Amino acid sequence: MATRKETPSTPTAPMASTSPGATLDSPVKQIQIEGLVVLKMIKHYQEEGQGSEVVQGVLLGLVVEDRLEITNCFPFPQHTEDDADFDEVQYQMEMMRSLRHVNIDHLHVGWYQSTYYGSFVSRALLDSQFSYQHAIEESVVLIYDPIKTAQGSLSLKAYRLTPKLMEICKEKDFSAEGLKKAMIGFEHMFEEVPIVIKNSHLINVLMWELEEKCTVADKHELLNLSSSNHLEKSLQLLMDRVDDMSQDIVKYNTYSRNLSKQQQQKHQYIQRRQQENAQRQTRGETPLPEEDVSKMFKPPQPPPRMDTLLIAGQINNYCQNVKEFTSQNLGKLFMAEALQGHNS
Amino acid sequence: SEQPNSLTMSVYGPVVKIHPVVLASIGDSYERRNEGASRVIGTLLGTIDKHSVEVTNCFSVPHNESEDEVAVDMEFAKNMYDLHKRVSPSEVIVGWYATGFEITEHSVLIHEYYSREATNPIHLTMDTALQSGKMNIRAYVSAQMGVPGKTVGVMFTPLSVKYKYYDTERIGVDLLQRTRDAPNTTNGLTSDLCQVGGAAGRVQDMLATVLTYIEDVLSGKQMADNSVGRYLMDLVNKVPKITAEDFETMLNSNINDLLMVTYLSNLTQAQIALNEKIVVL
Numbered sequence: 001m002a003t004r005k006e007t008p009s010t011p012t013a014p015m016a017s018t019s020p021g022a023t024l025d026s027p028v029k030q031i032q033i034e035g036l037v038v039l040k041m042i043k044h045y046q047e048e049g050q051g052s053e054v055v056q057g058v059l060l061g062l063v064v065e066d067r068l069e070i071t072n073c074f075p076f077p078q079h080t081e082d083d084a085d086f087d088e089v090q091y092q093m094e095m096m097r098s099l100r101h102v103n104i105d106h107l108h109v110g111w112y113q114s115t116y117y118g119s120f121v122s123r124a125l126l127d128s129q130f131s132y133q134h135a136i137e138e139s140v141v142l143i144y145d146p147i148k149t150a151q152g153s154l155s156l157k158a159y160r161l162t163p164k165l166m167e168i169c170k171e172k173d174f175s176a177e178g179l180k181k182a183m184i185g186f187e188h189m190f191e192e193v194p195i196v197i198k199n200s201h202l203i204n205v206l207m208w209e210l211e212e213k214c215t216v217a218d219k220h221e222l223l224n225l226s227s228s229n230h231l232e233k234s235l236q237l238l239m240d241r242v243d244d245m246s247q248d249i250v251k252y253n254t255y256s257r258n259l260s261k262q263q264q265q266k267h268q269y270i271q272r273r274q275q276e277n278a279q280r281q282t283r284g285e286t287p288l289p290e291e292d293v294s295k296m297f298k299p300p301q302p303p304p305r306m307d308t309l310l311i312a313g314q315i316n317n318y319c320q321n322v323k324e325f326t327s328q329n330l331g332k333l334f335m336a337e338a339l340q341g342h343n344s
Numbered sequence: 345s346e347q348p349n350s351l352t353m354s355v356y357g358p359v360v361k362i363h364p365v366v367l368a369s370i371g372d373s374y375e376r377r378n379e380g381a382s383r384v385i386g387t388l389l390g391t392i393d394k395h396s397v398e399v400t401n402c403f404s405v406p407h408n409e410s411e412d413e414v415a416v417d418m419e420f421a422k423n424m425y426d427l428h429k430r431v432s433p434s435e436v437i438v439g440w441y442a443t444g445f446e447i448t449e450h451s452v453l454i455h456e457y458y459s460r461e462a463t464n465p466i467h468l469t470m471d472t473a474l475q476s477g478k479m480n481i482r483a484y485v486s487a488q489m490g491v492p493g494k495t496v497g498v499m500f501t502p503l504s505v506k507y508k509y510y511d512t513e514r515i516g517v518d519l520l521q522r523t524r525d526a527p528n529t530t531n532g533l534t535s536d537l538c539q540v541g542g543a544a545g546r547v548q549d550m551l552a553t554v555l556t557y558i559e560d561v562l563s564g565k566q567m568a569d570n571s572v573g574r575y576l577m578d579l580v581n582k583v584p585k586i587t588a589e590d591f592e593t594m595l596n597s598n599i600n601d602l603l604m605v606t607y608l609s610n611l612t613q614a615q616i617a618l619n620e621k622i623v624v625l
Contacts, residue, residue, distance in 0.1 A: 034372070035368055035520040036365070036368040036369060036371075036372050038516050038519070038520065039364055039365035039368055039513065039516055039517070039520075040365055040369075042365075042510070042512045042513050042516045043363065043365050043400065043401070043510070043513065044431075045512070046510045046512055046513070047400070047432055047434075048431065048432060071372075072372070075431045075432075076431070077430040077431045091427065091430065094423070094427060095427055098420060098423060098424050098427070101406050101417075101420060102373060102376065102403075102404045102405075102406055103376040103377070103378065104372075104376060146512055149512045149515055149516070150511055150512050150515070153515060153519070153539040154515055154516055154519045185617075185620050186616065186620060197519065197520065199520060200371075200372075200375060202371045202374065202375055202472060203368055203371050203372070203520075205474065205479065206367055206368065206371055206479060207517075207520060207521050209478065209479045209481070210364060210367070210507060210517065211521060223540070223543050223544070223547065227598075227601075227602070228601075231601070231605060235605065235608075238609070238612070242612065245616070245619075249619065252623070305623070308623075312616045312619070312620060315612060315613070315616055316613060316616065318609075319609035319610070319612055319613045320609075322605055322606070322609045323606055323609055323610075326602040326603075326605055326606045327537060327606075328537065328539070328540050329598075329602055330599065330602055330603075331537055331540045331541075332540060333595060333598055333599055333602075335544060336595070337591075337595055339583060340583075340586065340588075340591050
């Protein structure tokens with residue numbers, strides 16, 4: 001695995017290396033998406049996703065030097081209970097075979113998922129991305145945020161697992177010692193890859209035509225001043241995560257307290273034994289047999305640290321989103337002030 | 345002439361609404377066509393309601409076409425439709441598309457096939473070769489004509505085409521529009537404050553256009569148009585008149601909320617970073 005240069009990141013750094021592109025050592029430095037893929041993802045969520053359900057799909061494309069080009073995608077049906085015999089692998093195989101007939105790139109290069117207010121850092125995502133990245137080294141997961149997009153500008157991010165995290169996942173060593181050894185913090189779990197949109201010339205012509213044909217009045221959702229609804233929901237999710245986190249911390253604290261108590265008990269036991277043995281020797285009796293101390297004081301199970309890491313990563317993500325949102329809103333508020341200033 | 349048989353209406357109202365993803369898909373299939381094929385065809389999926397047909401998806405179907413015969417892979421079409429139905433069960437076959445400028449005799453045959461799949465299918469053509477300098481996206485329905493019992497023919501009557509966007513689609517298309525200005529280069533996604541700045545810039549441009557119009561009218565260069573004047577009145581009245589103090593309080597409370605939230609999130613981030621360092625110790 002390529003070793004990744006460690007860039008010192010402050011607590012407020014985004015969930016990636018500080019300057020994506022400059023310090024990425026991974027095989028993929030940039031993602032190039034075709035407009036068609038973007039439109040398909042938007043349509044998929046719009047039609048099939050309601051509320052907090054996520055929609056997922058597969059990305060197809062190819063790898064060119066250090067760029068990952070995504071040229072097409074197809075959606076995955078939702079998991080329904082009444083479709084128990086639905087074979088996902090078969091669906092995928094058939095879809096890719098059919099697409100190959102019409103000359104669409106049939107190479108699997110990743111997958112996409114929609115997200116609800118930015119809550120995508122979960123065990124499921126980690127597992128899926130790990131299996132993808134394990135099979136295909138350059139794969140990415142595209143996270144599409146429909147709510148942020150509806151607020152005015154397309155929100156699409158591409159993530160990969162860092163090599164360190166890949167190592168840990170491979171060995172399935174999620175204990176505290178394992179994570180400590182690898183020095184993974186929640187900031188080093190995912191790395192963000194910059195995205196670029198590229199359209200072929202024919203599609204560009206199409207864009208010109210569409211611009212001409214439809215005089216869609218520019219709705220400026222981006223300049224909308226109302227913010228409380230969005231902030232409320234984000235903060236609610238943040239609070240839930242922080243609650244989870246504090247529960248986790250309590251668990252860890254009790255564990256370490258138990259551990260230290262046990263150590264003390266062990267010491268006391270050993271000391272008492274030694275004292276007794278010394279006394280017996282002075283009295284001329286045979287010393288008591290050495291007992292296996294470790295079997296008597298079985299150490300408690302250390303709690304798995306992976307969940308904490310994920311929660312921390314998720315909290316970080318929420319905070320980032322909230323900060324972006326507030327900075328935009330502050331700008332808009334000052335603009336509104338200027339507008340009023342002219343009037344009054 | 346006989347009216348085409350259909351369940352919901354006798355003739356479609358003259359509107360076909362197309363989503364941009366369909367057009368992009370057609371363009372993409374055209375670019376990937378096999379060697380020697382002059383055009384590509386495919387199935388259109390969408391929904392039908394009383395007055396219009398909305399085309400929301402499509403997929404291309406392999407076919408072979410030569411001077412005197414045409415062969416369409418119907419198995420493939422059925423298969424793909426089933427796969428698509430798994431994802432969006434509400435989409436039905438509403439017609440088919442072909443790239444190119446004219447409707448050929450082969451089109452009639454293909455249209456017949458599609459008539460078996462859908463009631464009154466729509467035929468969409470898109471001139472990807474840009475023969476007339478434009479893309480000429482058109483839609484047709486077929487109607488029987490001629491003398492019943494003797495020579496019967498098929499006529500393709502044009503329908504009007506409109507473009508429909510979901511809100512998020514429009515935002516996506518806006519972003520894609522930016523690639524057309526610099527065709528060889530690519531486009532990154534902008535960051536938060538830039539976006540607000542961009543939107544403000546656009547509003548500014550629009551205001552500048554309006555201002556030049558007003559000045560032209562005032563200086564007599566253009567005739568005043570009453571309806572435009574009424575719109576302008578509405579526009580100016582839209583800025584709410586609030587007393588300065590009320591506005592100050594509103595502004596300050598909003599700013600305070602936002603600042604508090606920013607502070608809290610910074611605090612939370614510092615907290616989890618600390619927590620991590622302590623655990624790793």
